[in-house]
Amino acid sequence: MTFWTRHHLTIILALGLTLLSAASLFVGVLDLSGTSIDTWELLLISRLPRLLAILMAGMGLSVAGLMMQSLCRNKFVSPSTAATIQSAQLGVLLALLFWPGSTLVERALGAFACALLGTWIFIAFIQKVQVKDLILVPLVGIMFGNIIGGITNFLAFKFDMNQALASLTVGHFSTVVRGHYEIVFLVLPILILTFYFAQHFNIVGLGSGLAQSLGVNYQLFLFIGLTLAAMLTASIVVVVGTISYIGLIVPNLVTMYQGDNLKNTLLNTALAGALFVLACDLIGRLIIFPYEVPIELIVGSLGSLIFIALIFRRLSPKRRTKAPSLTPVGAPACSSN
Numbered sequence: 001m002t003f004w005t006r007h008h009l010t011i012i013l014a015l016g017l018t019l020l021s022a023a024s025l026f027v028g029v030l031d032l033s034g035t036s037i038d039t040w041e042l043l044l045i046s047r048l049p050r051l052l053a054i055l056m057a058g059m060g061l062s063v064a065g066l067m068m069q070s071l072c073r074n075k076f077v078s079p080s081t082a083a084t085i086q087s088a089q090l091g092v093l094l095a096l097l098f099w100p101g102s103t104l105v106e107r108a109l110g111a112f113a114c115a116l117l118g119t120w121i122f123i124a125f126i127q128k129v130q131v132k133d134l135i136l137v138p139l140v141g142i143m144f145g146n147i148i149g150g151i152t153n154f155l156a157f158k159f160d161m162n163q164a165l166a167s168l169t170v171g172h173f174s175t176v177v178r179g180h181y182e183i184v185f186l187v188l189p190i191l192i193l194t195f196y197f198a199q200h201f202n203i204v205g206l207g208s209g210l211a212q213s214l215g216v217n218y219q220l221f222l223f224i225g226l227t228l229a230a231m232l233t234a235s236i237v238v239v240v241g242t243i244s245y246i247g248l249i250v251p252n253l254v255t256m257y258q259g260d261n262l263k264n265t266l267l268n269t270a271l272a273g274a275l276f277v278l279a280c281d282l283i284g285r286l287i288i289f290p291y292e293v294p295i296e297l298i299v300g301s302l303g304s305l306i307f308i309a310l311i312f313r314r315l316s317p318k319r320r321t322k323a324p325s326l327t328p329v330g331a332p333a334c335s336s337n
Contacts, residue, residue: 111237
């Protein structure tokens with residue numbers, strides 16, 4: 001098997017990402033064709049930080065979704081369907097409410113704490129109820145996320161923080177500048193840790209029975225995986241706000257082509273997520289140029305269509321089974337039994 005045969009998808013994604021990244025630096029109202037000091041300042045203060053934030057957001061959300069799907073053995077579980085994003089929003093709002101002068105790191109800590117708590121409540125509910133239907137699991141997560149979103153909206157209205165809430169609920173990169181986005185680089189060490197523990201996460205996805213028989217501490221690595229996913233989500237939400245569907249559709253598209261081995265799909269999922277977010281950002285910047293459409297609207301429009309297509313694909317007669325991803329051999333995934 002040649003190098004191209006083994007790695008052609010990675011090469012294609014990396015090449016496409018490189019080309020779009022270069023093009024992204026030159027898209028904007030101000031021209032970068034000159035070589036003046038102002039041109040370099042614009043590049044270093046705004047354009048380059050924006051590009052890096054886009055890449056980190058795409059990689060982080062897609063890998064967070066891939067981990068959650070692998071750990072729970074359900075292709076419809078993601079940060080946006082497991083209340084992780086909504087919990088992170090609540091955490092940021094609480095940080096702004098109780099610590100008005102909080103720094104970006106302090107808001108990120110609040111987002112991380114709430115994202116982890118919300119995700120674990122969702123997982124605990126799934127363990128307790130033992131939902132067998134493949135589609136019901138994300139629906140429960142969406143309903144739980146709406147409850148958390150309702151609490152967040154109530155607090156925002158009560159304490160006159162609607163403007164702060166608006167910046168969290170609609171993801172955009174227009175405000176990303178140097179000195180106010182660097183927390184997203186937390187994505188890189190988390191990706192390294194995810195790759196290091198990838199084989200353990202694969203075993204945890206088989207269920208507690210098989211994991212324990214293979215010598216893997218099920219609860220420990222389930223906690224580590226969900227903690228890493230919550231950290232990825234929180235670090236992105238606190239900087240750019242909500243970007244839905246990335247963690248849902250990108251891992252599904254990659255695993256449909258490459259299979260479910262987390263170690264084999266991790267790199268391509270990260271590259272595909274960054275490429276998808278960058279492409280949507282360019283569409284939002286060009287569609288009504290010189291004005292800009294928030295990336296959440298572009299991703300939401302495309303993502304909802306792909307999400308519906310994935311549901312129909314999963315429910316097709318040829319593929320319809322009784323939730324095999326929730327009931328692997330040994331014991332249910334995301335279960336303490």
